[in-house]
Amino acid sequence: MTEEIKIRIFSTPSCPYCVTLKEYLKEKGFEYEDINVAEDKEAAKEMIEKSGQMGVPVSEIKGEIIIGFDKVKINKILEIKE
Amino acid sequence: MYDLIIIGGGPAAISAGIYAARKKLKTLLIAKNWGGQVRLSPLVENYPGFESILGMDLANKFISHLKKNNLEIKEGIEIKEIELEENNKVVRVRGEKENFKTKAIIIATGRVPNKLGISNEEKFIGKGISYCATCDAPLFRDKKIIVIGSGNAGAEIAIELTNYASEVYILARSPGLKANEYLQNKIKKSSKIKIIANALVKEFKGDKFIEGFIYQDKISSKMKEMDIQGIFIAIGSSANSSLVKNMVELNKQNEIKIDSSNRTSQPNIFAAGDVTNVSHKQIIIAAGEGAKAALNAYDYIKKLK
Numbered sequence: 001m002t003e004e005i006k007i008r009i010f011s012t013p014s015c016p017y018c019v020t021l022k023e024y025l026k027e028k029g030f031e032y033e034d035i036n037v038a039e040d041k042e043a044a045k046e047m048i049e050k051s052g053q054m055g056v057p058v059s060e061i062k063g064e065i066i067i068g069f070d071k072v073k074i075n076k077i078l079e080i081k082e
Numbered sequence: 083m084y085d086l087i088i089i090g091g092g093p094a095a096i097s098a099g100i101y102a103a104r105k106k107l108k109t110l111l112i113a114k115n116w117g118g119q120v121r122l123s124p125l126v127e128n129y130p131g132f133e134s135i136l137g138m139d140l141a142n143k144f145i146s147h148l149k150k151n152n153l154e155i156k157e158g159i160e161i162k163e164i165e166l167e168e169n170n171k172v173v174r175v176r177g178e179k180e181n182f183k184t185k186a187i188i189i190a191t192g193r194v195p196n197k198l199g200i201s202n203e204e205k206f207i208g209k210g211i212s213y214c215a216t217c218d219a220p221l222f223r224d225k226k227i228i229v230i231g232s233g234n235a236g237a238e239i240a241i242e243l244t245n246y247a248s249e250v251y252i253l254a255r256s257p258g259l260k261a262n263e264y265l266q267n268k269i270k271k272s273s274k275i276k277i278i279a280n281a282l283v284k285e286f287k288g289d290k291f292i293e294g295f296i297y298q299d300k301i302s303s304k305m306k307e308m309d310i311q312g313i314f315i316a317i318g319s320s321a322n323s324s325l326v327k328n329m330v331e332l333n334k335q336n337e338i339k340i341d342s343s344n345r346t347s348q349p350n351i352f353a354a355g356d357v358t359n360v361s362h363k364q365i366i367i368a369a370g371e372g373a374k375a376a377l378n379a380y381d382y383i384k385k386l387k
Contacts, residue, residue, distance in 0.1 A: 048221065068208075
């Protein structure tokens with residue numbers, strides 16, 4: 001069985017970097033779980049605890065926490081070559 | 083080599099991209115992030131065709147419209163440097179790793195929020211300090227928040243925050259709010275918002291997250307400390323023109339000087355939208371300016387052949 005890459009994006013609907021990050025992953029053909037922390041209070045808490053960050057976006061990819069749209073780090077973890 | 087590179091992701095850049103693609107220019111649009119100032123405005127009620135639309139919804143419509151056109155798009159790339167080569171005939175654009183060559187360029191990089199300039203401000207960005215209420219407001223549920231800045235932006239943010247925060251304070255340097263009457267009336271009606279006037283922020287306090295701040299009362303000159311769990315800073319914005327500051331003429335506000343054809347002082351560098359000295363920073367104006375810049379860049383490129 002091939003291992004499915006687990007991507008979780010903690011975001012709010014209106015933040016520019018969140019949208020750019022999601023557009024980028026879509027374009028590269030990755031699926032992700034889109035977690036709206038504006039609606040989901042528990043997820044907001046989880047995000048702040050895991051990242052030490054009170055700003056979106058935060059992503060969790062293969063267990064690693066990425067703050068903001070850190071393209072270099074995301075490319076590395078997902079082995080995206082541009 | 084590209085005919086045209088457009089730098090930016092707001093209405094000016096997006097509109098320029100649509101027009102350039104329709105003129106069949108070999109175009110690359112590079113957006114660090116999408117939406118520009120549009121996305122930061124909670125509600126847009128002055129863009130024809132949309133009586134009332136969320137800023138983010140309008141921005142999403144712009145982006146999907148752009149992507150229906152035939153041009154190359156790179157998103158999430160920050161341009162570090164722009165250089166002129168081959169007797170200033172070619173523009174080279176450098177990112178962290180990549181670089182591109184083009185005959186002409188449109189700078190539509192918009193504006194960046196001003197910072198207070200307090201020593202530990204950077205340390206608390208994302209740790210309780212935010213410049214983007216539409217992004218981060220929901221994370222401050224049931225918290226005591228201060229908004230620094232008493233203009234329209236500060237007032238709008240304070241009103242938005244009442245949906246989440248337990249208490250909202252507006253800190254004004256001036257004796258009162260500078261926001262328009264409509265917003266001031268809304269604030270008066272809200273039991274959650276209080277105003278601290280004649281105040282100068284001096285220092286932020288906290289360990290991992292922001293916990294409080296010190297301000298000076300301008301009347302008594304006394305220093306006062308206040309516990310707080312979140313700070314939104316809305317003290318205006320500046321033109322994001324640093325990429326070309328040594329290549330084209332800027333005005334005193336660091337806005338790129340353009341003529342009525344969006345030309346800068348350098349013939350192959352065009353500029354559009356909020357980064358320029360065009361009067362009134364509005365979505366409709368930025369979009370129009372972007373279209374104009376693309377059409378004038380097209381004329382310039384055609385003459386090269």
